[in-house]
Amino acid sequence: MKYRLIYTALLSALVLSCGGGSDPDPDPDPPVVIPAPSAASLIFPDDNTECNEGTIVNETQSTVTFRWSDSENTDSYQVNLRNLDNNNTSRTNSSINSADITILRGVPYEWFVVSRADGTNETASSPTWRFYNQGPGVENYAPFPADVVSPERGATVATAVTVSLVWAGSDVDNDLEDFEVFFGTDSAALASLGTTTESTFDAAVESGMVYYWRIVSRDSQGNTSQSEIFDFRVQ
Structure with missing residues (x-):
């Protein structure tokens, strides 16, 4: 009888400890959504102008303060800069809306x-x-090197006998004179198709070929600049 009472007491304790369930945990907090940053608006150096502000470092270099507007939801900025003469690029990080960068003069x-x-x-x-x-x-x-408009680099165009090459040219002095079009299937040996005062030129093409082209911009003083080499494929 004594052992039966002990067994009953232990069983009751076990039932009490396991039977009473606590309330389920409340729903966890939803994850924090970080809003995407917005784009900054550039302020200085201005577009298509001569930058005549800065601190001269030496005969070949000056330090220019690049400025832009604050953008929403932004913690830091990266200034991406490309030398259009040699295509060298640099990146400068900043926690504010400006950055002092030393660059080459006359470039x-x-x-x-x-x-x-x-x-x-x-x-x-x-x-x-x-x-x-x-x-x-x-x-x-x-002049600034011409920018491709169409066909875009690496594009595939529909089969045709001619393709219209379209580009955009600009010049600080606003004295662009003409453009010379270089074209061919060998990027190392492009042939001149002639000059034009327009920003478009029709080039003869054949199906299944890859073509390369470049624009040389010339101003009224005889100064020239070469664009990058662009390419496209004809179906």
Whole structure:
């Protein structure tokens, strides 16, 4: 009888300890959503102008303060800068809406700003602007290298007997004279198709071929600049 009472007491304790369930845990807090940054608006150096502000470092270099507007939901910025003469690029990080960068004098550049936010991989890029950094004794600048419009680099175009090459040219001095079109199937040996005062040129093509083209821009003073080499394929 004694052992039966002990067994009953132990069984009752076990039932009490296991039978009473606690309330379920409340729903966990929803994950924090980090809003994507917005794109900055560029301020200085201005687009298609001569940059004549900056601190001269030496005969070949000056330090320019790049400025842009604050963008929403942004913790840091990256200034992307490209030398249009040799295509060398640089990236400068900043936690504010400006950055002092030392660059070559008398050289054309293009730049844009990438906005970043902590906690997300999403970014936003500003438009791209071009400028000439003022150089000693330069009275007239060469045109900016022409930009491709169409066909875009690496594009495939429908079968045709001619393709319209379209580009955009610009010049700080607003004295663009003409463009010379170089074209062919060998990027190392492009042939001149002639010159034009327009920003388009029809080139004869054949199906199944890859073509390369480049534009040489010339101003009224005889200054020239070469674009990058663009390519496209004909179906």
